[in-house]
Amino acid sequence: MRRRLDLAASLVGRPEVVFLDEPSVGLDPGKRDELWQMIRGLSEDGVTVLLTTQYLEDADALADGITVIDHGRVIASGTPTDLKRRIGGHTVVLRPAAAADLDPAAVIARVAGREPDRSRRHELIVPVAGDAEFFEMTAQLRDHGIDVGEIAFRLPSLDEVFLSLTGAPTADDSIPAALGATGLAILFGFCLSWVTVFIGVIIKSAEAVLAFSFIAFLPLQLGSSLASPTDTLPGWLGAWADINPVTHVLDACRALLNGKPDDESIGRTLLWSAILFVVFCPLAVRAYGRQE
Structure with a gap:
């Protein structure tokens, strides 16, 4: 409620520009989605919204353009997609139905031409050249009857972009x-x-x-x-x-x-x-x- 009141107070007088600093801090997922809808509504009404945040999920969901600042200096700017493509292409992330199942790793390695990395959450992660390799992986997984708990074809996250750009x-x-x-x-x-x-x-x-x-x-x-x-x-x-x-x-x-x-x-x-x-x-x- 406090965040919504702050946002409402900033709209008194129908400003052309609204500055928001960490607007989603302390909000649960439901309230955060409501806040996102309000901010999107402002943008659709022609209001320029300047959002400063370290929660990059907010920036990814709301921003048309992002400027990355490190130690007080601008080090990169662009749309979320542009920044993600700057540090690499698409990645396939697969979680086997069973953590000990090694069959998906063999299929991924055969299609991608390299062994996938393994995360602590038992995910298999491998970069791919494009969606053709992703569709080939899913087809081979289906043909071999391999059960998959979860699979995703994605660009790097903005968190990964930030860590790459800042050299963390x-x-x-x-x-x-x-x-x-x-x-x-x-x-x-x-x-x-x-x-x-x-x-x-x-x-x-x-x-x-x-x-x-x-x-x-x-x-x-x-x-x-x-x-x-x-x-x-x-x-x-x-x-x-x-x-x-x-x-x-x-x-x-x-x-x-x-x-x-x-x-x-x-x-x-x-x-x-x-x-x-x-x-x-x-x-x-x-x-x-x-x-x-």
Whole structure:
């Protein structure tokens, strides 16, 4: 009901353009279908609907055109069908009537010319050149009397399109990437901590060190790519963010986690870490030694 009221409120005054952000969040399938019908009705009445969503099923069902944005940048645009065809052709997905039945796999392999992949849900998945191969598979399955629980001839889903376009890491790549990003963050944090160690040895007051750390490190956090890409920041702030070591750490970790390692960001992170350690570690040790 809340979503329907929000949509109704946005229509007061018969606007020419309606902006909807994640309109189907929290809706059950029935209410979601009702919402879809309302949005389709708006489009048919000549209203331009701009939908922002991470639920790509919404986009597939409603959108005439889709723009894919990754890290604040447009990386692809087109109709749902165009985007699906961009990453590959049709795929046959078959679920045997019995999970242990191997006969369908043999038929699919013979027609497609390659062994099908197997999903965790006991599905057989194989790319095909076109509908002729699909019809040949179904004919051979029928001729051999092989029972099939479910079979589909489809283009890639928009979820698969998004993962392909953004280069999202696979499960096999995610653990090393996470370890690499964690290691970079820990290394930089360790080297940066020597600044506070040096200040602590000089000042000898925990409260003063905390106050100084807050004042000194706040610009590092705010003037970085923590909240938004540096090219969207105002001129002077963008220039500071470009040389800010925190920006390089964040960019390097994000790139690793997204499966696209950025050698430049990683190199700058390592360089800043080395500078902080080489400068402030000896200073802290020397200051401590003098006090002894």
